[in-house]
Amino acid sequence: MADLTLADNDLLKRAFLRIQQDVDVRFDAFLPIPSDSRARLVEAMRYATIGGGKRVRPLLTVATAALFNVSRDAAVRAGCAVEAIHAYSLIHDDLPCMDDDTLRHGKPTVHLAFDEATAVLAGDSLHALAFEVLSMPETSGDPFVRAEMVAALAEASGFSGMAGGQMMDIAAEGADFDLHTITRLQQLKTGALLGAAVELGAILGRLPDESRGNLRNYARDIGLAFQITDDLLDVEGDEDAAGKALRKDDKAGKATFVSLMGADDARRQVGALIDQAIGHLAIYGSEADLLRALARFIQNRDR
């Protein structure tokens, strides 16, 4: 099993601190508060994006782009676009008509801190912001790169990706889904956006489509591992550390990796996926150490 070494820990700690600061600074700049009644909307968008979340997705974009010597500024901006999609999806998923959650990143969810209408609009506006950021010449001077990033993120976000997975997740309540269907569901719900985070880094790095296989396989494996650890944390985790409600799947009678495989096999499966993910990086040298450490972090995460 791939444990986190001291070197990994140090690398990750610095990388997370730096991306968290960078992402906060960017959203602060993207979201100036207007001097009219849209102020409340933009405050809700800031509440959902600044100062919360681990920033796994922007870090994936930045760590992938770094393989190809992309400017950090461009990679952070693209990572913020992925994070904006992630943040919008959390706002909408937390709504009373969806998961009806009250806590997110240790704070009241947006519809409680503001109201439901503002939450719907804040999610919608972050969705649009993601594509606005990707299409700016400041993010890439090459329009082909901009258009390709938009295509990848839009596909990951819509009915053939994240939103489709969320729909399947709703249908999973009380349904008798098997492991194959759960895997497919999670590949869409969580995996598509993690995959897009890596893909945007590769696009910024001008890696040709046909050379992205290893990185896509890496993203697919850590994405699935990420979701299995999420299921494990839902069963075994600490609500304070997670900053959100846990034990929800069991209450909703949803099949999960853990309910279908058992906790021990699920943990073994995570180990195998992480080893496999790291194997896909074999063609890269030490420049991929952060991606390797990120994979091991996912295996060992406690929130």
Added chain:
Amino acid sequence: MADLTLADNDLLKRAFLRIQQDVDVRFDAFLPIPSDSRARLVEAMRYATIGGGKRVRPLLTVATAALFNVSRDAAVRAGCAVEAIHAYSLIHDDLPCMDDDTLRHGKPTVHLAFDEATAVLAGDSLHALAFEVLSMPETSGDPFVRAEMVAALAEASGFSGMAGGQMMDIAAEGADFDLHTITRLQQLKTGALLGAAVELGAILGRLPDESRGNLRNYARDIGLAFQITDDLLDVEGDEDAAGKALRKDDKAGKATFVSLMGADDARRQVGALIDQAIGHLAIYGSEADLLRALARFIQNRDR
């Protein structure tokens, strides 16, 4: 006053019929029903996009693109992206936590025909679809055109455009907005997307940014006229013809163009705006007749 002539009527009737068919065919192709539990989501997306709506926005894109000999197929695809944004915004605006509407295009609203969670996700998925369509090489072979269209539509859709206007509209309830604030609100809520419909046509036509002033002024004037006629129809219109609930602004105590100016002055203002909009097209010849007829249609519309 610019009445609709028989020639206008004929031109518009054919143009609307054709664009309605074209848009339906495209959405049917964009939205194949998957053979898993996402089927319900895609059915809701189809319900909201196929066979309903006047298609004013796609027609604006197609009519503008036609000034510059853009292929109709490309223009229809771009117009569908604008229509997808329009459709998503209607789904979310109709939600119980927003306007709580029961009728749209003469049918039950999406959250009633399906359920609230599906409505939120269908809106989100149409939002993503818009950018997916714009970023496809099939829509334009030129990545610069694709990226520029995404930038224009994302800005028109987010907090600095439509969603921002919707937020101001919510704040308008019970507030004492003056004519200046109402104008600004409506420029964002309705005008931004109508403007984007024209802008996308100009971008496809490779009209340089600095040459788009006339078309932008045309769009701004018909956008404002569109909203004033909307307010007039809300007061004077027929619910069956409109296919949606009317008399809502008055019930909600919202200031509108009609409540602030009176119906007669509002009608005069529409006439002046339409004349002005048509004036901005003076540099174009008969190739702009459809845009002129569309302006007069907005002035004379009964739904």
